[in-house]
Amino acid sequence: MASILDRFKNLVTKNSQKTNELFNxxxxxxxGDNLVWNPxxxxxxxxxxxxxxxxxYSIVNLITKAATTIPFQVYEVQNKNDLKRYKSLTxxxxxxxxxxxxxxxxxxxxxxxxxxxLHQLLERPNPAQSYNAxxxxxxxxxxxxxxxxxxxxxxDTGSNQxxxxxxxxxxxxxxxxxxxxxxxxxxxxxxxxxGTFKIPAxxxxxxxxxxxxxxxTGSHLYxxxxxxxxLRSMDANNEALTTGVRYLQNQTARGVxxxxxxxxxxxxxxxxxxxxxxxxxxxxxxxxxxxxxxKLSWINFGLNASDxxxxxxxxxxxxxxxxxxxxxxxxxxNDKSSTYNNMKEAKKALYQNAVIPQMxxxxxxxxxxxxxxxxxxxxxxxxxSVIPELQEEMDKVVTQMxxxxxxxxxxxxxxxxxGVDEEKEELNDYYIxxxxxxxxxxxxxxxEPQQLNLDIDGIQKRAVAGLNDIYTTxxxxxxxxxxxxxxGYHETMMNxxxxxxxxxxxxxxxxxxxxxxxxxxxxxxxxxxxxxxxNNDQEPTFKNYPxxxxxxxxxxxEWIVKHEVGxxxxxxxxxxxxxxxxxxISFDTVKExxxxxxxxxxxxxxxxxxxxxxxxxxxxxxFNLWGGASMIAWSKDVLTNE
Numbered sequence: 116m117a118s119i120l121d122r123f124k125n126l127v128t129k130n131s132q133k134t135n136e137l138f139n140x141x142x143x144x145x146x147g148d149n150l151v152w153n154p155x156x157x158x159x160x161x162x163x164x165x166x167x168x169x170x171x172y173s174i175v176n177l178i179t180k181a182a183t184t185i186p187f188q189v190y191e192v193q194n195k196n197d198l199k200r201y202k203s204l205t206x207x208x209x210x211x212x213x214x215x216x217x218x219x220x221x222x223x224x225x226x227x228x229x230x231x232x233l234h235q236l237l238e239r240p241n242p243a244q245s246y247n248a249x250x251x252x253x254x255x256x257x258x259x260x261x262x263x264x265x266x267x268x269x270x271d272t273g274s275n276q277x278x279x280x281x282x283x284x285x286x287x288x289x290x291x292x293x294x295x296x297x298x299x300x301x302x303x304x305x306x307x308x309x310g311t312f313k314i315p316a317x318x319x320x321x322x323x324x325x326x327x328x329x330x331x332t333g334s335h336l337y338x339x340x341x342x343x344x345x346l347r348s349m350d351a352n353n354e355a356l357t358t359g360v361r362y363l364q365n366q367t368a369r370g371v372x373x374x375x376x377x378x379x380x381x382x383x384x385x386x387x388x389x390x391x392x393x394x395x396x397x398x399x400x401x402x403x404x405x406x407x408x409x410k411l412s413w414i415n416f417g418l419n420a421s422d423x424x425x426x427x428x429x430x431x432x433x434x435x436x437x438x439x440x441x442x443x444x445x446x447x448x449n450d451k452s453s454t455y456n457n458m459k460e461a462k463k464a465l466y467q468n469a470v471i472p473q474m475x476x477x478x479x480x481x482x483x484x485x486x487x488x489x490x491x492x493x494x495x496x497x498x499x500s501v502i503p504e505l506q507e508e509m510d511k512v513v514t515q516m517x518x519x520x521x522x523x524x525x526x527x528x529x530x531x532x533x534g535v536d537e538e539k540e541e542l543n544d545y546y547i548x549x550x551x552x553x554x555x556x557x558x559x560x561x562x563e564p565q566q567l568n569l570d571i572d573g574i575q576k577r578a579v580a581g582l583n584d585i586y587t588t589x590x591x592x593x594x595x596x597x598x599x600x601x602x603g604y605h606e607t608m609m610n611x612x613x614x615x616x617x618x619x620x621x622x623x624x625x626x627x628x629x630x631x632x633x634x635x636x637x638x639x640x641x642x643x644x645x646x647x648x649x650n651n652d653q654e655p656t657f658k659n660y661p662x663x664x665x666x667x668x669x670x671x672x673e674w675i676v677k678h679e680v681g682x683x684x685x686x687x688x689x690x691x692x693x694x695x696x697x698x699x700i701s702f703d704t705v706k707e708x709x710x711x712x713x714x715x716x717x718x719x720x721x722x723x724x725x726x727x728x729x730x731x732x733x734x735x736x737x738f739n740l741w742g743g744a745s746m747i748a749w750s751k752d753v754l755t756n757e
Contacts, residue, residue: 150293150305151333157260157288160342163349165259170352170433171342173447174440179254181470183247185497189233190225192492193588196613197224205499206475214500219526222535223587225494232278233489240282252284253322254473258440260287261324261338263477264304266314267485278488285319292336301336320484322476341439348435351428441468463504471499585614592617599627607726625720656699657753663745668694671739674730684737691740702753709750711741719744 164171192198201220204213228234240249257263264287267279285306293313295302304319306312323338342349430448437444443461474497486493499505524542525535535542585607586592592604592615603619618624668691675682682688690708693700700708718734725732742750 150291151336153291153337154328154330154332154334155260155337155340155343157262157340160259160340161288164342165255168349168352170436170447171259171349174436174442175255175258177442177446177465178258178440178469178473179251181465182254182474183251184502185470185474185499186501187237187246187495187497189228189231190494190496191228191490192224192494193226194224194613198494201225202479214505218500219522221496222526225496228493231489231493233486233493233495236279236282237495242281249282249284250477253477256284256287257322257324257338257473257476259340259342261326261340261343262287262290263320263322264290265320265322265484267318267320279485292333294333294336300333320480322480345436345439348432348439352432352436441472459504466499466502466504474499585616587614589615591615601627621723655702657702657705658697658699660694660700660742661745661749664742664749665694665697667739667743667745668692668741671736674736678730680730680733680736682733682736682740684740687737687740690742694742705750705753708741708746709754712738712743712747712750716747 165175166172197220201217201224204217204220207213237249238246240246244252253263253265264285266283266285268281268283269279270276286308289307291305291307292301293303293305294300299316301316301321303316304314304321306314323336324341326335326337326339328339329335433448434444437447441464443464445457445461446465478495478497481495486495523544528535528542586595589604593602596602596604596617599617601618601623603617603623604615605618605620605624607614607616607621616624618627672688672691672695674680690704693704715734715738718732718738721729721732721735725735729735
């Protein structure tokens with residue numbers, strides 16, 4: 116007899132299977148070998164919108180013309196994790212800080228290429244279009260219909276099989292989707308244009324806007340037009356314009372003429388109306404004097420544009436349509452309230468909220484559909500830094516970069532669109548200002564770390580930048596391997612980011628650690644300076660210990676303060692403070708440091724469980740408070756020579 120638990124499991128499993136079947140039936144029952152109906156009337160959106168409505172026309176033109184000012188570039192992917200973070204930043208709000216971070220991540224993630232097959236294809240997508248016209252058409256169809264269809268043509272045989280030599284934007288209103296069943300929701304497309312043409316699905320890049328209508332017909336496979344939400348506003352806008360034109364053309368009754376001497380008969384009324392229309396209507400007769408044979412009175416209906424609130428209705432519809440497309444209405448309705456500043460901010464908002472999101476959508480789909488045909492590591496991107504309206508944000512980037520000591524000069528050049536200089540190795544180094552070399556703790560209580568205002572992001576970036584043989588690029592790790600007598604690299608994690616270390620494995624790196632420590636050995640022990648007047652029996656002191664020892668001690672003190680690390684070893688803290696402040700140390704202290712480091716040399720490497728949070732490794736922190744690996748060879752030489 117099955118247990119209660121077993122019966123419960125069986126019941127859950129059966130219900131789950133039933134639910135899945137019902138879901139599949141509800142969602143995918145349309146998926147047979149048939150045409151998927153599109154409930155969106157794209158032709159209506161194009162005709163009633165772009166062709167008939169001046170507001171929609173202006174909005175679409177604003178966005179598309181702005182989009183054509185943004186150039187494209189082709190890259191090779193260097194680091195996939197950095198690329199993910201870069202894509203996330205560029206998909207959000209484009210502030211100065213976001214641009215700054217995005218540029219740095221772009222340099223780490225991507226390598227710019229020149230004159231590739233993709234360059235040639237996009238610069239001239241087809242014989243009839245340039246890149247600008249191609250992009251304008253893609254964006255425009257998306258804004259009007261919610262669908263963008265890019266058709267690629269290429270050879271069926273030869274070395275270029277699978278690649279495209281021509282790209283075309285197909286009219287969205289003429290495209291239909293054909294299903295091939297549950298396993299192939301989109302089997303092919305058909306183009307109804309001077310006949311019906313079937314196109315395989317892999318030759319079409321369908322970029323669609325979100326459509327939530329899963330109605331069992333497959334209609335969600337088509338994108339939803341923004342104008343579907345704005346249909347009422349568009350109709351109101353059209354009606355307001357039509358009514359206004361009618362008033363201007365005197366096609367509506369303005370009032371009535373009444374005889375004070377009694378009612379007019381039908382013949383008199385018609386004659387009076389004809390005479391009035393003939394002599395006094397139209398722009399040529401404006402301001403003329405009305406003369407009548409009888410005493411007549413005029414009763415005004417009051418049906419003018421102002422009283423009907425046509426202007427208010429018209430302006431309200433403009434704002435609604437602008438809101439739908441995330442376009443500032445001030446760009447379409449330039450009135451007395453418009454100023455230089457709010458126009459400048461409006462143009463900036465146009466790019467940030469309307470143009471760039473459209474370009475991001477195109478970028479992601481092109482990289483899904485097009486770039487894999489030309490190489491697994493290729494990536495198409497748009498250079499948003501050239502947008503004039505964002506230059507103010509770029510000025511903020513320049514200021515930030517000037518203060519960002521944890522960023523290399525080449526990374527700064529990339530962030531400010533000056534290009535990198537890979538031939539000069541010194542431009543890939545990190546330069547720490549002298550004002551940041553020393554961390555004085557004379558007036559700071561270590562049990563009150565909040566008294567220090569340290570930049571944790573900068574600290575982390577320094578840690579990744581090269582200390583302890585952890586690097587941000589593969590090439591740096593490989594070079595370090597060669598210096599240590601090995602080859603290759605292996606990945607590790609540092610604060611949630613992928614970093615690189617020398618050798619093919621961490622075991623090989625640990626085996627070569629003695630060689631790494633030997634690197635810090637000085638070629639020649641500098642002769643210590645003695646006071647000629649002092650007693651020759653006076654104990655010598657030393658200040659020529661490696662800068663690496665100072666850096667290690669300083670970094671550990673920063674971790675202790677920032678991360679509130681509980682270190683109670685006062686002797687270790689005292690030694691670290693002396694090393695950080697470049698104070699003289701005695702011969703006995705050198706011996707003590709050497710003994711400590713040799714005894715605890717197993718702590719020279721961060722434990723695997725603390726790779727992501729190295730400040731949690733107390734042994735590693737204590738080892739480096741005493742100067743770390745940089746201090747071992749130096750202290751040994753001092754003891755030997757003395």
